[in-house]
Amino acid sequence: MPTPPTSTKTSLGQRLNAHARERWPALAKVEVRFRGQFAYVDGRLPDGEVLPLFRLRYSGSASRWGFALYRASHDDYQDSYLPSGDTAGTPQEALDCACGLYLNDPTAWLPDTPTN
Structure with a gap:
C-alpha cells in the first residue's frame, strides 16, 4: 500500500481548491485529510457547515x-x-461527482459541461 508523498498531498489540496473555485462556488473551501493511502475530502460551506464528500485511494x-x-x-x-x-x-x-450529488447539480455528470 503506497502512501502519497508530501508533495502529492500538498498538490492535491491545491488542485481541489482551485477546481472548486472554478466549478463549485457554493463551497467556501475544500479540506483534505490523509490517513495511510487514503485522502478524505470534505467541503466547507460559507456558513461553516462541513460536508463529507468522498475518499480517494492513492495507488x-x-x-x-x-x-x-x-x-x-x-x-x-x-x-x-x-x-x-x-x-x-x-x-x-x-x-x-460528489458535489453533483451533495450540492444537487447533476449537470456535473454530463460531458463537456460549461463551468459556472
Missing part, C-alpha cells in the same frame, strides 16, 4: 486515484463509479 499516481463516495445514510465511504464508468480518475472528477 502511486498523483493524477489517478480510486474513488469512494461518502454515504450519509451509513456514515461511511463506499467504492463507487465516476460518471465516466471508471472506479478511478482525477481528483477533479471525484469532486464533480
Whole structure:
C-alpha cells in the first residue's frame, strides 16, 4: 500500500481548491485529510457547515486515484463509479461527482459541461 508523498498531498489540496473555485462556488473551501493511502475530502460551506464528500485511494499516481463516495445514510465511504464508468480518475472528477450529488447539480455528470 503506497502512501502519497508530501508533495502529492500538498498538490492535491491545491488542485481541489482551485477546481472548486472554478466549478463549485457554493463551497467556501475544500479540506483534505490523509490517513495511510487514503485522502478524505470534505467541503466547507460559507456558513461553516462541513460536508463529507468522498475518499480517494492513492495507488502511486498523483493524477489517478480510486474513488469512494461518502454515504450519509451509513456514515461511511463506499467504492463507487465516476460518471465516466471508471472506479478511478482525477481528483477533479471525484469532486464533480460528489458535489453533483451533495450540492444537487447533476449537470456535473454530463460531458463537456460549461463551468459556472
